[in-house]
Amino acid sequence: MDTASVRPSSIVVGVDGSPSAAHALEWAVDQAAVEHRPLVLAHAVSHEEEGWLDRTGLDYQVGADVRRARGHELLGAARAKVEERDSGVEVHTALEITDPRHLLVGLSGAAAMLVLGSHGRGPVGSLVLGSVGVTLARGARCPLVIYRPADGMRARQGVLVGVDGARGLGEVLRFAFRQASLRRLPLTVQHSSWGPQASGVYPSDRPIDIERQRPLVAEEVAGLSEEFPDVRVRYAWAQGHPADCLVREGSRMDLLVVGRHEDGALSRIRHSSIATRVVEHARCPVAVVPISSP
Known part of the structure; x- marks a missing residue:
């Protein structure tokens, strides 16, 4: 799926295999269910990750193929998690070789809502929120939800x-x-x-x-x-x-x-x-x- 094929009513959630993304996925599934909207699981393999060369001099495409395969595995596992919840939500996936910020900003143009975990993985995860989250908080074209689990010991008030x-x-x-x-x-x-x-x-x-x-x-x-x-x-x-x-x-x-x-x-x-x-x-x-x- 590419950005042009995302239905306008979709809820898009970023998937990267991190615990925070897993929590965000659960919230997004519930949101899609109560709003009766399709859900798009989105994952990006950045260009920096694509350019890879091991010590034996293997072509960088080998690394790109490995990361693309891992991306499909992540999306498959996320889809399985959605199906386990038996929510009845229609699920699609989107995987692109691009910067995660580019993918998610592009998808936000057609989505009803974009959902992210509070922390990312890899180099961007060193920031409090992460450069992906900061970019989207400033530039997403639809409502953005940054999901951070609330303290379970404290009563919530709406x-x-x-x-x-x-x-x-x-x-x-x-x-x-x-x-x-x-x-x-x-x-x-x-x-x-x-x-x-x-x-x-x-x-x-x-x-x-x-x-x-x-x-x-x-x-x-x-x-x-x-x-x-x-x-x-x-x-x-x-x-x-x-x-x-x-x-x-x-x-x-x-x-x-x-x-x-x-x-x-x-x-x-x-x-x-x-x-x-x-x-x-x-x-x-x-x-x-x-x-x-x-």
Whole structure:
């Protein structure tokens, strides 16, 4: 399967054989089942791995064939895991000789959701999140879920969504409402008041008047509450940098949702930084929702 053949309704999950990817696969299977969507298991063999030469001088293609075969084995094992869960989910696989970031960004253009484990394997695994996860947190074209298992000793309190200003508010809230409804969880809507004194590293930040934003948030929430009457909603108003507030509150949540603006250099820097900071430090699964231009 190539990127062009991924159905628009698919949920794509990255497969690399790591424990974190295995946990992400389990979450993605459940998500595909509750949303009644097909699931795509994706694996990439990078060009760096393809260029291989052993001490005897064997052609590099031997190494490429070995890694491609291992990739198919990984995908086969992942498919078997899905079938063991007897979820009824339709499963497809995608394997390409390319950089994993290139494959997954390409697949995100047609997917409904992209799911990754919180850590990768190999050279990129030395980072807190991994370069693949960082790239996708900043550039995936569909909602991205970075799955990090929550602390089993702590009771979970549903879905938490962070809102910041009016632009894109509806898109992020709708995603959060839908996930709460699908998984029958309560929803917490958190708005943070922040400025240079709160962030310290973002010179473009400016204080936000919570009292002015409060009715805008309430109006959006009221409309979505009519659409999703099964979702119980509460508000949380926090003082501080949004990423810090969300990470702190997210330690008690099943899923944390944050938006990422895609237009404007300044907006991209600010919001992608928030999204990256959240996915690197949160102690629960995080969804990053791209916000389209008006």
